Amino acid sequence: MSQPDVAQQAEAFRSDFKLLSDEIGKVVVGHREIVEGVLMAMFAGGHVLLEGVPGLGKTLLVRTLSQAMELKFSRIQFTPDLMPADVLGTNLVVETEPGRREFRFQEGPVFAQIVLADEINRATPKTQSAMLEAMQEHRVTAGGETRKLEEPFLVLATQNPLEMEGTYPLPEAQLDRFFFKLVVEYSTREELSEVLRRTTEGIVIEAQKVMDGSKVRQWQKLVREVVLAPHVKDYVVRLVLATHPNGQYATEKVNRYVRYGASPRGAQALALAGKIRALLDGRYNVAFEDIAWCARPALRHRMILNFEGEAEGVGTDRVIEEIVEQVPHQAADIEKVLAANQK
Numbered sequence: 001m002s003q004p005d006v007a008q009q010a011e012a013f014r015s016d017f018k019l020l021s022d023e024i025g026k027v028v029v030g031h032r033e034i035v036e037g038v039l040m041a042m043f044a045g046g047h048v049l050l051e052g053v054p055g056l057g058k059t060l061l062v063r064t065l066s067q068a069m070e071l072k073f074s075r076i077q078f079t080p081d082l083m084p085a086d087v088l089g090t091n092l093v094v095e096t097e098p099g100r101r102e103f104r105f106q107e108g109p110v111f112a113q114i115v116l117a118d119e120i121n122r123a124t125p126k127t128q129s130a131m132l133e134a135m136q137e138h139r140v141t142a143g144g145e146t147r148k149l150e151e152p153f154l155v156l157a158t159q160n161p162l163e164m165e166g167t168y169p170l171p172e173a174q175l176d177r178f179f180f181k182l183v184v185e186y187s188t189r190e191e192l193s194e195v196l197r198r199t200t201e202g203i204v205i206e207a208q209k210v211m212d213g214s215k216v217r218q219w220q221k222l223v224r225e226v227v228l229a230p231h232v233k234d235y236v237v238r239l240v241l242a243t244h245p246n247g248q249y250a251t252e253k254v255n256r257y258v259r260y261g262a263s264p265r266g267a268q269a270l271a272l273a274g275k276i277r278a279l280l281d282g283r284y285n286v287a288f289e290d291i292a293w294c295a296r297p298a299l300r301h302r303m304i305l306n307f308e309g310e311a312e313g314v315g316t317d318r319v320i321e322e323i324v325e326q327v328p329h330q331a332a333d334i335e336k337v338l339a340a341n342q343k
Helices: 003-025 032-044 058-067 084-088 125-137 189-200 213-225 230-241 252-257 264-280 288-299 307-311 316-326 331-342
Strands: 048-051 073-077 089-097 100-107 114-118 139-142 145-148 154-159 180-183 258-260
Touching (some): 032 180, 032 264, 048 058, 058 073, 058 114, 100 145, 125 154, 213 264, 252 316
Parallel strands (some): 073 114
16 A cells, blocks of 8 residues: 555544544543543454443443444343343244244344443353353354354443442453453543533433444454554563563562463454554554553453452552553563563
8 A cells, every 4th residue: 555545544544533433422421532442442343341330321332332333233231130042042933834833043132233231240150151252253153053243243341340239250251352441430520510411401412323334344454454563563462471470571560469461362452452543643553652552451351360469459550550661662672671670
């Protein structure tokens, strides 16, 4: 691709990204970084886990995204009595003609393009695990047959903090399948005032459809064409390796507080998110700063703390901040860091 074509494509992507973000912003007050993170995951072909206490607008954000896009949407309300068949679908016996019956598969709510998994950690691990194949391979095996899901396919899951009553921890295998974990914080004074104005004065704002599935697939393809130079790719690798306790690149906090580090999916998320950040900045090549910016949402749910880390309340964000600070951009500088860590 020539230089003018590159600039034109990057500008078109940035324009569409802003258009969709602004359309969501008409309905969702504040949370601009959360909206940006959700859109980055969608254009990277990944899924998002939104964590926050009830009432902060997580479900509203997902519903508004579905309104702004011409994609099939479904919502699954996860509860303790929800069964895997309620998510995937099941075979039903139907009567086709007098005296004849046959099995017919009835698709579950996962057969959509944007799936809202609302309060996903209120369901049992058995039901949560029903989403694994769909999230990783974009297909569902049920009733002895494998059925592909329509692209693009995006799961947006909301969860309450684990310390709240009636919640189950998500299986590590499922956590790893989320591209980003985004933490939704409380609104500011100005944002809360605007929320009150809209919800108590009869103001109704609806998002308009501004993008379809073909456009999303086009931008997903463009993202993968962004250049990731070898030295930046090596930085991604070293960041992920630094999350592994007792490894060559592990930091002090990692060795002390982390039980398991990030998987290769963490490296994939860093690379793809970095490419999107570059495009949003008008560039067609990834910089070190792009990768560092994406470290927390891409890695925070892929690191499992040990007992000491849980007991002392050390969040994974603090560990990631130390990793980003101590892992040098250039591989040539790593020997100095390793020597300092040994001392």
